[in-house]
Amino acid sequence: MIINRMDVQGVRNLRDVHIQPACGVNLISGANASGKTSLLEAIHLFGQARSFRTQRIGSVINHASECLQVTGEVGEAGGTTLHRIGIRRCAQHTRIRLDQQDVHQISRIANLLPLQLLTPESGALLEQGPSQRRKFIDWGLFHVEHAFLGSWQAFSRALKQRNAALRCGEGSERIRIWDQALIENGERITRLRQEYVESLRDPVSEVCRRLLGFYPQLHYRQGWRQETTLEDALDASQERDRQRGITTVGPQRADLACLVEGKPVQEVFSRGQLKMLVAAMRIAQAGHLARIQQKQPIFLVDDLAAELDRKHRRVLLELLAETGAQTFVTATDPELIDVSPWQERRVFHVEHGKIAEVV
Numbered sequence: 001m002i003i004n005r006m007d008v009q010g011v012r013n014l015r016d017v018h019i020q021p022a023c024g025v026n027l028i029s030g031a032n033a034s035g036k037t038s039l040l041e042a043i044h045l046f047g048q049a050r051s052f053r054t055q056r057i058g059s060v061i062n063h064a065s066e067c068l069q070v071t072g073e074v075g076e077a078g079g080t081t082l083h084r085i086g087i088r089r090c091a092q093h094t095r096i097r098l099d100q101q102d103v104h105q106i107s108r109i110a111n112l113l114p115l116q117l118l119t120p121e122s123g124a125l126l127e128q129g130p131s132q133r134r135k136f137i138d139w140g141l142f143h144v145e146h147a148f149l150g151s152w153q154a155f156s157r158a159l160k161q162r163n164a165a166l167r168c169g170e171g172s173e174r175i176r177i178w179d180q181a182l183i184e185n186g187e188r189i190t191r192l193r194q195e196y197v198e199s200l201r202d203p204v205s206e207v208c209r210r211l212l213g214f215y216p217q218l219h220y221r222q223g224w225r226q227e228t229t230l231e232d233a234l235d236a237s238q239e240r241d242r243q244r245g246i247t248t249v250g251p252q253r254a255d256l257a258c259l260v261e262g263k264p265v266q267e268v269f270s271r272g273q274l275k276m277l278v279a280a281m282r283i284a285q286a287g288h289l290a291r292i293q294q295k296q297p298i299f300l301v302d303d304l305a306a307e308l309d310r311k312h313r314r315v316l317l318e319l320l321a322e323t324g325a326q327t328f329v330t331a332t333d334p335e336l337i338d339v340s341p342w343q344e345r346r347v348f349h350v351e352h353g354k355i356a357e358v359v
């Protein structure tokens with residue numbers, strides 16, 4: 001799915017934006033503080049009803065507005081419209097419309113528009129705690145495995161209840177009530193994640209070969225001792241869980257380790273290398289999605305030139321073009337971004353929040 005048309009009101013400094021992006025690459029250039037990242041943020045709002053920069057929607061809504069609104073059409077490359085989407089967010093209220101009807105789950109929209117984000121801060125995926133890496137894996141499963149979302153929701157509900165019981169100091173029997181749902185869904189989630197990480201190994205290596213010349217190894221760490229079942233792990237940890245008031249074993253504690261020469265990449269790689277590795281992981285993920293579901297994500301690439309030299313910029317742009325995904329790339333200096341690998345391309349210039357296509 002691609003975005004054929006998008007209208008934006010009340011997002012940051014953007015002023016009445018109406019764009020018709022190309023199905024290939026869209027280069028968005030402009031000076032610092034002109035509104036480039038805000039445009040990517042608007043696309044993110046369109047697909048997920050939230051920003052990637054902050055949880056506080058009040059910061060995203062234009063200072064002079066009460067609400068923000070992003071509406072538009074998505075469809076196939078070539079211009080046919082398949083769905084109309086509308087997102088309206090005010091301080092206390094969110095409204096999501098899909099094809100003239102209110103919808104209450106953003107997953108309905110997110111499912112249509114898988115978004116892949118690359119920013120100058122992308123390396124944080126590898127440098128910070130495991131929750132972002134779990135999200136990376138779960139993004140893939142959400143789009144590839146229909147059963148995943150249900151298992152994840154059931155697991156999360158049971159985990160919440162078990163943690164509440166632990167905090168209230170309930171007895172063993174009351175805590176065990178929740179274990180069955182945890183074990184059943186937790187084991188399923190773990191199996192799906194393991195298989196998914198397995199299936200990403202070769203594609204990530206292949207992209208890394210071209211972009212980095214290194215071969216990092218991905219390893220899924222399931223969140224409890226490898227050779228035990230989740231049931232045994234929960235039993236063994238119950239005393240500790242009770243003391244801490246939280247469930248300390250299970251897929252909510254899982255991690256994705258990336259090793260190069262047996263060492264964690266975050267302790268070995270430069271910042272540029274970390275950023276490229278994350279890009280490689282996301283490009284590999286897009287390729288996997290296309291193979292399994294014949295679905296393309298949309299790449300939002302903020303400040304692509306940051307921290308990348310000319311050679312790495314070129315290879316990254318080639319790899320992005322090869323995914324076949326609609327891509328939005330921002331740059332202060334458009335000369336640094338060679339869009340020739342794409343056939344379908346449009347260039348937009350942003351100035352004080354106004355966006356115009358450069359013909």
Ligand SMILES: Nc1ncnc2c1ncn2[C@@H]1O[C@H](COP(=O)(O)OP(=O)(O)OP(=O)(O)O)[C@@H](O)[C@H]1O
Nearest residue numbers: 012013032033034035036037038059060061062063
């Ligand atoms: N809620 C808001 N209302 C109005 N303007 C805002 C709001 N939030 C941020 N801004 C302003 O919007 C402008 C655009 O910010 P944005 O981050 O999109 O710039 P940019 O083009 O990506 O710049 P850079 O090249 O420095 O990354 C900035 O001047 C910022 O101060």
Ligand SMILES: [Mg+2]
Nearest residue numbers: 036037038302
């Ligand atoms: Mg920016």
